[in-house]
Amino acid sequence: MAERLPAIVFVCLGNICRSPLADGALRHEVARRGLGWTVDSAGTGGWHAGDAPDKRAIAVAARHGVDIAGLRARQVRVDDFTRFDLILAMDHDNLAGLHAIAPRAHRADVRLALDLVEGRTGQAVADPYYGDARGFDATWADAQAIAHAVLRHFGAAG
Template identity: 45%
Template sequence: MKTSATKAVLFVCMGNICRSPSAEGVFRAHAGAAGLDLHIDSAGTHAYHIGEAPDPRSQQFSARRGIDLSQQRARKLIADDFESFDLLLAMDKDNLARMKAACPPQHQHKLKLMMDYANHSDSDIVPDPYYGGTDGFDLVLDYIEDASAGLVRAVQQETSVKKGEA
């Protein structure tokens, strides 16, 4: 659980069964490899799948990359998340707009797109693979891997700046 010194990151998509659990898993692996102690979670803007495990295709494609999503369960974004998390990253602009509409003004600065941290991908969103073919799940993971690497660098830079201020 989050302590006062731990940075907390929440990944958000629509149903919390494809993109955001994949982002949670991938970023958890990247952050762990970088030695970062973070509170990482995911949620959906809709309550379609509360309590369900990630989509089997998301689990399958993530597992091929060494990422286990099997213990995650879908949950809906709640009002407390805006205060509890330092950064809330939407997978696309529609979910970002939903988050902005629900977020109190004092926490709006915490809302961003996941792909704001990407360095090598040409998309500004992580597309929803749910209704498409299996190629979409690999593409989603490619985008998330890129953005996760950039997010790790951003957190490391922020941490080193804060240490320099101490």
């Protein structure tokens, strides 16, 4: 029987800034390495469902050669806890929201995204939504660090 490929979902509040940036950063690295993993993103809130990422998120990703314009926001679903191996929350509030809806018996490892990055355990990815473009640059840097940490977590770094 073939080994299951990793499936990772990133979660923030509305799924238009932080989680699509992390999604795009990891998808880019996964595609570059030909890994065939499942990568997705979602929000704990559903008010942006169906929307494209924030234009500032699209712009910062594009400056780094990553196209996230085709991503669409969606809300986290209970079946995500069985569909994904790793559910990475961008901050403590979203982590608490995930734990609140998680079924008792689920297979997913649910944690803060930056917990995988050496020296960043317990830290949140800052929400750039109400700031300027510099905040999106900082979020992109975190997204890239998280992507590389996820690769290491699954033994695919290099």
